[in-house]
Amino acid sequence: MPAPLFSIIVPCYNQGHFLSKAVESVIAQGFKDWELWIINDGSTDQTGQIAQKLSASDARIEVITQSNLGLSAARNSGIKVANGNVLHFLDADDWLLPGCLEQVAEKFKDPEIDVCISGYSYYLGDKIIHTHRFQSEEIFLPRVVNGNLAPPVSFFVKKEVLESVGDFDISLKSCEDWDLWIRAAKSGFRIHSMNQVLVAYRYVAGSMSKKPKQMYAALCEVSSRAAMVDSRISVTLPLNKDYDINLPERFKIHFINCLGVSLFQGLIEESKSWFEEEKFKWSFSMTDWEGLSSNLSFKHFLTPELIQKVLTENLPSFHQFFISIGYSENETKKILKRVFSAQFKKRNHLRFGRILGGIINKLSF
Numbered sequence: 001m002p003a004p005l006f007s008i009i010v011p012c013y014n015q016g017h018f019l020s021k022a023v024e025s026v027i028a029q030g031f032k033d034w035e036l037w038i039i040n041d042g043s044t045d046q047t048g049q050i051a052q053k054l055s056a057s058d059a060r061i062e063v064i065t066q067s068n069l070g071l072s073a074a075r076n077s078g079i080k081v082a083n084g085n086v087l088h089f090l091d092a093d094d095w096l097l098p099g100c101l102e103q104v105a106e107k108f109k110d111p112e113i114d115v116c117i118s119g120y121s122y123y124l125g126d127k128i129i130h131t132h133r134f135q136s137e138e139i140f141l142p143r144v145v146n147g148n149l150a151p152p153v154s155f156f157v158k159k160e161v162l163e164s165v166g167d168f169d170i171s172l173k174s175c176e177d178w179d180l181w182i183r184a185a186k187s188g189f190r191i192h193s194m195n196q197v198l199v200a201y202r203y204v205a206g207s208m209s210k211k212p213k214q215m216y217a218a219l220c221e222v223s224s225r226a227a228m229v230d231s232r233i234s235v236t237l238p239l240n241k242d243y244d245i246n247l248p249e250r251f252k253i254h255f256i257n258c259l260g261v262s263l264f265q266g267l268i269e270e271s272k273s274w275f276e277e278e279k280f281k282w283s284f285s286m287t288d289w290e291g292l293s294s295n296l297s298f299k300h301f302l303t304p305e306l307i308q309k310v311l312t313e314n315l316p317s318f319h320q321f322f323i324s325i326g327y328s329e330n331e332t333k334k335i336l337k338r339v340f341s342a343q344f345k346k347r348n349h350l351r352f353g354r355i356l357g358g359i360i361n362k363l364s365f
Contacts, residue, residue, distance in 0.1 A: 004060075005085055005105055006034035007159070009078030011071055012092035016047035018202070023054050023061065025095035025200075031102040036061045037078045042068025047092075072168035072176045079162055086156050089177070093202045094153040097121070100198035104156050107194060114189035115181070116156045117149055119197035122300055129203070130300035134193035142243050144185040145226035148178035153199045155181070161189050165233055174211070174218035182226050186240040187233050212265070213274065215296070216258040223250050252282045253291055260292030260339075266317050272324050279325075290338045292318065302346045310343050341365060 008026050012019050019038070026036055038051040040063060048065060055061045064077055075089055086108055090096065100118070107116050117139070122130040132150070139149065155177070165183040168176045185191060227245040229235055255278055262271040293299045301310050318339060322332040337344065345365065349357035 003083045004033050004035045006101060007082035007084030007087050008034055008036040008090050009075055010090050010092055011039045011041055011074035012047050013041040014043045014045045015092040016045045016050045018093040019047060019050050022090055022092050022095050027058060029101045031105055035084060037081060038063045039074040039077050040065045041074040072170045076167040079167055085159055087159055088156050089152045093204050095200045097198050097200060103196055103198060112190055113192045114158050114161050115184055115191040117154050117193045118199055120150060120154045120199045120201045121197055122201050124203045131197055133195055133197060136195045137193055139191045139193055141185050141239055145182055145243050151201045152177045153201050172218050174215045175222045179222045183230060183233055186230055187237055188239055212258040212262040216254055219254040220251050256288060256291035257294040257296050260294055260297040263318050263321055264297045264314055268317050268320050271321055275325055286335060289335045292339045304350055307343045307347050315340055
């Protein structure tokens, strides 16, 4: 039996309530040349039963059950059994949009493409709160080493790439996908992006990626690796070299981004203690604090309901934090105006219209 074009790998740990939607989004694709592996990573909820039911409904769906080894290990288990020429890592809480596989398959007709990245919509519940589109282009270094390009659900990668650069690093508790794409880029594999929005990425407050200190440690580790020759791949490759990255400045950005996640979670005392531990490494300007609002936290929370929630429920935590670390009331107000500028500006547009709201924003900011 010939190998399918796509192997879809779906790791799942206690997210059985999301699993059916993810898998059914693959089943519903018009493009049918795929196999799907559900990796039940030691779940204690209904994941096992749901996975077996899905497998019984379609011969292309297989289930692997293992003890809880973590997200990277679960994905690696899928890589080991995958038969497809192109692998896709579909987390159980995400899903594919209609036409996704057909359009990606068309892209891979170009033999020069090794990794393909699609645009994505960012969901909170059943509502889109942000959509990111790429230009249709090849993505070159050092762009890849400077920051992760998209969530894992946006990536489609030839199996031969993984056979060359290795699996996901199980020592990383976050950013393991970024670490893998850096290795692929340094190995000379060609990464192309698509303008189409083909996948859905779900915001889940309690997900692995929302553990601030864990995320910060992983971001710093991967940034450090990105800056240097990577011994995990051939050191003779022309792109596997040192890159000019200001690591202290990069670490500060990571710290502020992750501190923003901590404060958004309402962890005021924990955030204060963390800041006291780290503050001697850097000096902080007013503009630095704008990084508290990022893709990791609430930057794209811009619907009327979410603006109201952020400004009434979350802003007070940030206010309390800045006062507690020694800023004056006047300084704190100036900082918060910067941190929540996206919400304030969007609220003015919603209240006064695009033209008048824009004028007010120019006068205010």
